[in-house]
Amino acid sequence: KRIAHEVHDVAGHLLASAHLSLAQMQKKAPQLRTGIAEVRRHLDRIEEQMRRLSHELRPTVLDDLGLLPAIRFLSEGVSMRSGLQVRIESPVVGRLRPPLEIALYRIVQEALTNVVKHARASQVHVGVEVHDGWIHCRVGDDGIGVDRSRASAGAPATGLGLIGIRDRVASLGGTLKIESGQDHGTELCIALPLESAHESSRRAG
Ligand SMILES: Nc1ncnc2c1ncn2[C@@H]1O[C@H](COP(=O)(O)OP(=O)(O)O)[C@@H](O)[C@H]1O
Ligand SMILES: [Mg+2]
Known part of the structure; x- marks a missing residue:
């Protein structure tokens, strides 16, 4: 830089x-x-x-400073453009392997985009924490929840966002849970192992 x-x-x-x-x-x-x-x-x-x-x-904020500063930067942009309140909760998370940082950044980016596009939420929280060799990441909003009929229809009109998230998580040997209920908003819960033992070579970028 x-x-x-x-x-x-x-x-x-x-x-x-x-x-x-x-x-x-x-x-x-x-x-x-x-x-x-x-x-x-x-x-x-x-x-x-x-x-x-x-x-x-010029490297990106992500390369330079790591996941949390990059997520903060991203969130400020989202807040400014959409008026959505983004709360970030995280104890200190140091630098992670680049594939993890990149994957989590892209996931949070897509999740926030979805909240703006679909949730009709006023608030969203992003939580990141490391424990027991896993990194846990949650993105939860207070919006209308995922419309099952639309989300599972798999119509071509439905984007590849959630599928992409699922893909990235799978290729890193992690897990993804989507919790959603009408009037309860939507929460994405992702866990990825810090070590690369189970990683497939499928998708790193
Ligand atoms: N936070 C959210 N709140 C409400 N609905 C959501 C949310 N995230 C995703 N969805 C629903 O799931 C569908 C699939 O999301 P996604 O795969 O990212 O495709 P896209 O965003 O391009 O429509 C969306 O069309 C939307 O109906
Ligand atoms: Mg999307």
């Missing part, structure tokens, strides 16, 4: 200086206009490449 910022800041500063020098040069030597314009075009191309490079180098 530091490299990305350095590239961006230092190179950006140098490029700006180069543009300034060119502007001064043009004032003193108007006859060089065509040549100077060409150098400017090169500088613009360099700038574009630098921007792309620093963008690719």
